[in-house]
Amino acid sequence: MTERAEKRPQSDAILEAACHCLAQKGYAEISLREIAQKAGVALSQLHYHYDNKQGLFLAVLRSVAERYITEIEAELEGLKDSQSIFQRVTAFFQRKLDREPGRLRLFLDLANLSLWDESFRPQMRALFADLAATVEERLLSEEDPDRSHHNLARVFLGALVGISLQAILDPQRVHQAELFQMVPNLFLLAGSTSGS
Known part of the structure; x- marks a missing residue:
């Protein structure tokens, strides 16, 4: 087996372990040593594959971004009307939370x-832009010149992220299912009144 072939699976195992550990404990509470232990590799291997903690977490961010974009694109495949688009993306966020x-x-x-951290900002900005563009592209298939699809997609995703954050912070008081159900209806209503 070549060195390159051996390197790929080990870097994947490290990335998978980092995603798992970060999802369980969060950035502030996790150490590279814990990630190496979870991946079953020596700590030096994290540095070999990702240089440092920042490099590893940037790779995690890229991985999360690619996964979310791929999953949302699959959710929206073949959809053309805003009602279906809003409902499907809302269901996606609710499913992720559940x-x-x-x-x-x-x-x-x-x-x-x-x-x-400035080094993370461009990738996170790109992730939000890609998510919004994915929704916006589907909305553009509706011929509605009075509607700002770009802004609508951004506000829509902002509402879903905001509800998700509230539900994580206060699951006892935030009735997430009810809030998630309201989102598509609000945006459909906003879209129907924008042209009048």
Whole structure:
């Protein structure tokens, strides 16, 4: 087996372990030593594959971004009307919160990190732009010149991220299912009144 072939699976194992550990404990509470232990590699291997903690977490951010974009694109495949688009993306966020709360916490933790660390900001900005563009592209298939699809997609995603954050912070008081159900209806209503 070549060195390159051996390197790939080990770097993947490290990345997977980092995603898992970060989703469980968050950026502030995790150490590279814990990640190396979870991946079953020596700490030096993390430095070999990712240089430093920042390099590893940037790779985690890229991985999360690619996964979310791929999953949302699959959710929206073949959809053309805004009602279906809004409902499907809303269901996606609700499913993430219900089934993979750690992954959603990881996404929010990385977003928070990008507020304070300049090296993370371009990738997080690109992730939000790509998510909005994915929704916007589908909305553009509707011929509605009075609607700002770009802004609508951004506000829509902002509402979903905000509800997700509230539900994680206060699950007892935030009735997430009810809030998530309201989002598509509000945006459909906003879209129908924008042209009048």
